[in-house]
Amino acid sequence: MNGKTRTFAYPGNGRSLEIDAALCRACGACFEVCPHATIAPDADGVARVARREACMECGACARACPFGAIAVEAGVGCAAAILSGLLRGTAPDCGCGGSDGGCGDGPPCC
Amino acid sequence: MPRPMTPGAGRTALAPPPAAAPRRGSKLEIRAPGRGGNGPDSAYGAGGSLPRWAEAWTDTAAGRVLRVKTAPGFRDRLDLLRSRLVRRRERIRVAPGLYAVGAPGADTPVFVTANYKPSFDALRFALIHRDAWLLALDTKGVNVWCAAGKGSFGDEELLRRLRASRLDLVAPRSDLVLPQLGATGVSAWKVARATGRRTRVGPVRAADLGAWLDAGFVAAAEMRRVRFGLGERAVLIPREVAARAGLFALALLPALAFAWAAGFGAASGAGGAGPAALAARALSWWAAPAGGLLAGLVAFPLALPLIPFRRFSAKGALLGAAWAAAWLAATRLPPLESAAGALASTALSSWLALEFTGSSTFTSQDAVKRELRIALPLQIGGLTLALLALGARLVLALADAAGGAR
Ligand code: SF4
Ligand code: SF4
Numbered sequence: 074m075n076g077k078t079r080t081f082a083y084p085g086n087g088r089s090l091e092i093d094a095a096l097c098r099a100c101g102a103c104f105e106v107c108p109h110a111t112i113a114p115d116a117d118g119v120a121r122v123a124r125r126e127a128c129m130e131c132g133a134c135a136r137a138c139p140f141g142a143i144a145v146e147a148g149v150g151c152a153a154a155i156l157s158g159l160l161r162g163t164a165p166d167c168g169c170g171g172s173d174g175g176c177g178d179g180p181p182c183c
Numbered sequence: 184m185p186r187p188m189t190p191g192a193g194r195t196a197l198a199p200p201p202a203a204a205p206r207r208g209s210k211l212e213i214r215a216p217g218r219g220g221n222g223p224d225s226a227y228g229a230g231g232s233l234p235r236w237a238e239a240w241t242d243t244a245a246g247r248v249l250r251v252k253t254a255p256g257f258r259d260r261l262d263l264l265r266s267r268l269v270r271r272r273e274r275i276r277v278a279p280g281l282y283a284v285g286a287p288g289a290d291t292p293v294f295v296t297a298n299y300k301p302s303f304d305a306l307r308f309a310l311i312h313r314d315a316w317l318l319a320l321d322t323k324g325v326n327v328w329c330a331a332g333k334g335s336f337g338d339e340e341l342l343r344r345l346r347a348s349r350l351d352l353v354a355p356r357s358d359l360v361l362p363q364l365g366a367t368g369v370s371a372w373k374v375a376r377a378t379g380r381r382t383r384v385g386p387v388r389a390a391d392l393g394a395w396l397d398a399g400f401v402a403a404a405e406m407r408r409v410r411f412g413l414g415e416r417a418v419l420i421p422r423e424v425a426a427r428a429g430l431f432a433l434a435l436l437p438a439l440a441f442a443w444a445a446g447f448g449a450a451s452g453a454g455g456a457g458p459a460a461l462a463a464r465a466l467s468w469w470a471a472p473a474g475g476l477l478a479g480l481v482a483f484p485l486a487l488p489l490i491p492f493r494r495f496s497a498k499g500a501l502l503g504a505a506w507a508a509a510w511l512a513a514t515r516l517p518p519l520e521s522a523a524g525a526l527a528s529t530a531l532s533s534w535l536a537l538e539f540t541g542s543s544t545f546t547s548q549d550a551v552k553r554e555l556r557i558a559l560p561l562q563i564g565g566l567t568l569a570l571l572a573l574g575a576r577l578v579l580a581l582a583d584a585a586g587g588a589r
Contacts, residue, residue, distance in 0.1 A: 081411055081543075084493050085550030105384050105402075106366035108409040109545060130547035131332070133366035147367070148548030149332050151541030152495075152555055155548065165548060 087111065087128030089146035092120050096142035103134035103143060227278065234277075236304070241283050245349035250283045253311035259304050266301045267418055270426050273324030275300045281348035282307075285314035290356040294385070294392075295341060295365065297322040297330050305389035313396070316354055320344050331368030338373055345378060360385045363407060411544045416484040419542050423480050427535075431473055434527070437573050438469035441520050444580035467514045471524030472531055474510060478502040479535025484542075495546070496558035499536020503529035519579075523572035530565030533558065 092103075092112070099118030104110075112134055113123035120142065122128070132147025149165055158165035227234055227249060235258050237249040266272040279298045284307060293316040296306045303319055310317075320340050322330035330336035350357070358381040361369055371382040386395045386406035395402050442465035479499050483490070490498040507525035516524070537558055540546040 081488070081545040082493075083546045083550050085553050086545070086547045088547075088549055102371065105407065106363055106371075108364065108387060108407070110404065110408055127545065128547060129545050130549060131367045133331075136368075136370045137366055137372070139372040146549065149541070150543075150546035150548045150551045152537045152551050153541050155552055155555055156559070 081109075082124070082126035083129075083150075084126065087122070087125040087130060089130055089144070090122060090125065090128050090134075091144045092122060093142045093144075094119050094121070096140050097138075098140050098142075100139065102137040102139065106133040106137045108133070236277075236307075237282075241286075243281075243283075243353045245352040248281050248283050248348075248353075250285075251307045251317065253284060253307050255304065255308055259300075263301050263304065266299075268421050268425055270422065272422075273299065276324035277303050277319055279319045279321035279344060281350065281353065282317040282319065283315075284310045284317060285312075287314045287316045287354065289354050291316055291354060292360050292383075293318050293350065293354060293357045294360045295320065295369075296362060297325060297327045297336055297365075299324050299326045299330075302326050302389075306392070309389040309392040313393075316350075316357060318344060318348065318350070327362050328364040328367070331365045334368055336365050337368040338370055338377075341369055341374060342377055358383055362389075363387045364409070409544045411487075413485065415544075416487060420481055420484055423484075423535075423539075423542070427476060427480060430476055430531075434469055434472035434476070435465070437472075437523070437527075437570075438465040440573060441465065441468045441523070441576060444576045445517075445520075468516065468520055468524055470514070471507060471510045472527040474506040475503045475528030475531040476535065478506050478528070479532035479539075483532070483536045484539060487539075487543075494554050494558070495540055495543075496533045496537040496554055496562070499539075500529050500533035502536070503532025506532070519572045519576040523569040523576075526565045526569040526572070530562045530569070533565075534562045537562075 090111070097119045099114065099120070101114070101118070103112050103120050104114060108131070109124070109127040109129060111122065111124050111128040112120050115121045120134075128145075129150055130145050130147055132145050135143040135145050135147070151165070154165040227237075233239070233249070235256060237251050239250050240247040241250040262275050266275050276298045277300050281293075291314050294306055294310070295318045296302050298319040298321055303317070306317060318341075320330075320336055321344065322335045322340075325333065325335065327336055345351075359374065359378070360383050361371055361374070363384050364387055366384065371384060374380075375382045383400050384402075385392060386402050387409055388406070391402070391406040395406060439461075442461045445464050446461050479502065482502050483495075483499050486502075487498070490501060492498050492501060504525070507528040510528065511521055511525060514521075514524075537551075537554065540551045540554075
């Protein structure tokens with residue numbers, strides 16, 4: 074739990090993440106892309122959710138899986154984006170790229 | 184890469200890129216050409232001056248590309264600094280397309296990135312003393328992770344850019360190195376299938392690329408993890424504060440209103456209050472919301488993992504309330520002013536902390552939605568009560584004044 078490898082978790086994270094072990098062919102693509110080490114292989118190399126509260130539901134794992142074994146409802150976890158989406162009646166849009174700030178650099182955000 | 188089994192929808196029917204005439208900007212370093220930027224040399228003009236971050240033109244089987252420098256120059260440092268301060272940092276960009284590092288050949292790996300200049304810069308600096316191709320996708324100046332979340336760093340743009348840069352002529356056997364954080368938008372196996380090229384997933388941070396390459400494309404577990412340490416959080420602060428400068432100014436309005444009301448009270452009682460006294464009174468109230476804003480914008484990101492509670496809005500409210508307590512003890516203003524200040528500080532800090540979910544690296548949309556549903560009404564309620572207190576104070580002052588005039 075030092076600064077570098079500290080696990081950030083957030084209550085309510087990862088609720089929509091589902092791995093269908095029957096479809097998994099243990100290729101490892103999902104562990105590779107997950108930025109929070111949420112998914113870990115079991116003894117047979119089959120993908121398992123190891124730390125659900127670390128999952129930011131970014132959708133990278135589902136997109137990386139060639140066998141369609143992972144489902145997750147992906148979206149940006151940004152309060153301002155969600156709010157502006159609610160106000161405009163659209164999907165959450167962080168608008169970074171437009172005129173809005175608020176999004177982080179390198180890693181962070183949307 | 185295993186044999187893909189799932190049908191890849193829409194992987195082939197890609198329209199050819201629009202042929203755009205190169206537009207010359209006065210500052211070539213930061214101004215991308217029109218939406219085209221296709222051919223290796225369409226963007227930065229033929230024979231014109233090189234962008235400062237490029238060394239020379241280099242010839243390929245499909246025309247010239249720019250060979251980039253791999254050491255940061257003054258302008259690059261300035262661009263990075265600017266990207267941390269300004270709101271519209273997506274203007275700090277390079278033209279999309281293919282670039283060379285060193286002397287790459289037909290089977291040298293192609294590193295894919297965004298055309299946000301700080302991302303592009305981090306990549307070329309990480310590849311110092313190496314040969315590589317760089318492919319900057321047109322993400323409209325947005326960094327890799329954000330652009331991948333939006334889809335502009337996606338399969339379609341990657342395939343389009345590969346075709347536009349004629350990589351099949353330039354480097355027919357090269358592997359594609361995709362940034363890990365781009366995986367939200369780019370599906371490595373679909374790209375592999377569509378291009379016949381091997382795809383590899385690079386580490387999260389460009390700085391780890393050297394170690395990753397030296398290890399034979401193997402990433403240590405730590406290289407696959409997004410960090411959000413003190414340093415990563417601290418660099419976000421200046422831009423956030425700059426972006427909210429207006430709120431600090433806005434908070435002066437209720438501060439002046441309270442001071443004005445207090446002046447009336449004083450006028451009807453023991454002598455009038457001069458402008459200096461009014462200003463002092465306004466500032467002492469202003470300290471409450473201003474401190475709340477700073478709590479949410481500065482203290483919260485810095486202390487994030489240390490603050491009790493797990494939800495951002497609760498952490499922020501705690502910081503705002505702590506400031507309010509200190510402020511109450513220090514100023515000892517009359518009840519309505521005290522209540523309004525304390526509520527404003529707490530609500531503002533709570534909202535800004537919740538907004539920081541957009542900058543943080545680990546909150547999911549569904550979880551933030553759930554928190555928002557509970558926290559937002561409380562935050563709005565707090566600010567509304569603060570405004571009601573102000574309104575009540577003004578009414579009392581006017582009644583006082585009317586009484587005094589009679
Ligand atoms: S959705 Fe993102 S954070 Fe969650 S398991 Fe998949 S890759 Fe990891
Ligand atoms: S990417 Fe899919 S098939 Fe490969 S390990 Fe993960 S879940 Fe299993």
